[in-house]
Amino acid sequence: MTVANAGAYCREVESYLSRRNGGHLIRIVGPAFEMVRGWADAGVPMSIVQRAIDACAERRESRREALRPLRIEFCEGEVREQFQRWQRAVGPYIGTGETEAEEDSRAAVSGLASHLTRASEKLARAAARLERSEPFRASLDAIVGHVSEVQIESKGARGERREAFIARLKSLDEQLMTAARTEARHCGIDADLRGSASSELAHWRERMPRDAWDAAVQAAADRLLRDRLDLPDLTP
Secondary structure, rough: HHHHHHHHHHHHHHHEEEEHHOOOOOOOOOOHHHHHHHHHHHHHOHHHHHHHHHHHHHHHHOOOOOOOOOOHHHHHHHHHHHHHHHHHHOOOOOOOOOOOOHHHHHHHHHHHHHHHHHHHHHHHHOOOOOOOOOHHHHHHHHHHHHHHHHHHHOOOOOOOHHHHHHHHHHHHHHHHHHHHHHHHHOOOOOHHHHHHHHHHHHHHHHHOHHHHHHHHHHHHHHHHHHHOOOOOOOOO
């Protein structure tokens, strides 16, 4: 990526971070600029950076640590984790660069209980939005109930028992996305999301055969749909 393009990418990150900090502007310069430029060179979509900033800000707010503005350096780990999850979702032509051992380590660090707490809170907020259709809100209410059951029953779960709960969450997440895609068609935003997904994947377009491209666009559109409807990823 050229310096000019990297600069534009950096300014867009800077602008989003400023809005998330309530208008407080912290310039991204020096080592922070090189870090963000690395994201741009790696093809990290802007939506992934924004999702990571939101996640970091929400964690700070839940711990009442939001008195000082969030700096982009504190988002690096979240950006990389979100990018790796996105890469795994859109398919093998993107590549994650993550070993199986690193995946196991990441999963161990991410506690199931805290993940379910954040997911339940986000689902409840989404279900309360009156601008959404009644069938969609009813679907979310039902999924919230199932997630709460998993949260209660999975306390202290280890090994195969924990994996069984994760499988249940994966199934619930599939139900969530089915409802979300129906809502996207109802709102008329599905074509817009696919167009944005295609733009995100343009960096890798030439290396993908048609079927892989179509699958990747659908997966990327689903990630954008989560953001648009403010839905969690139920699979830890």
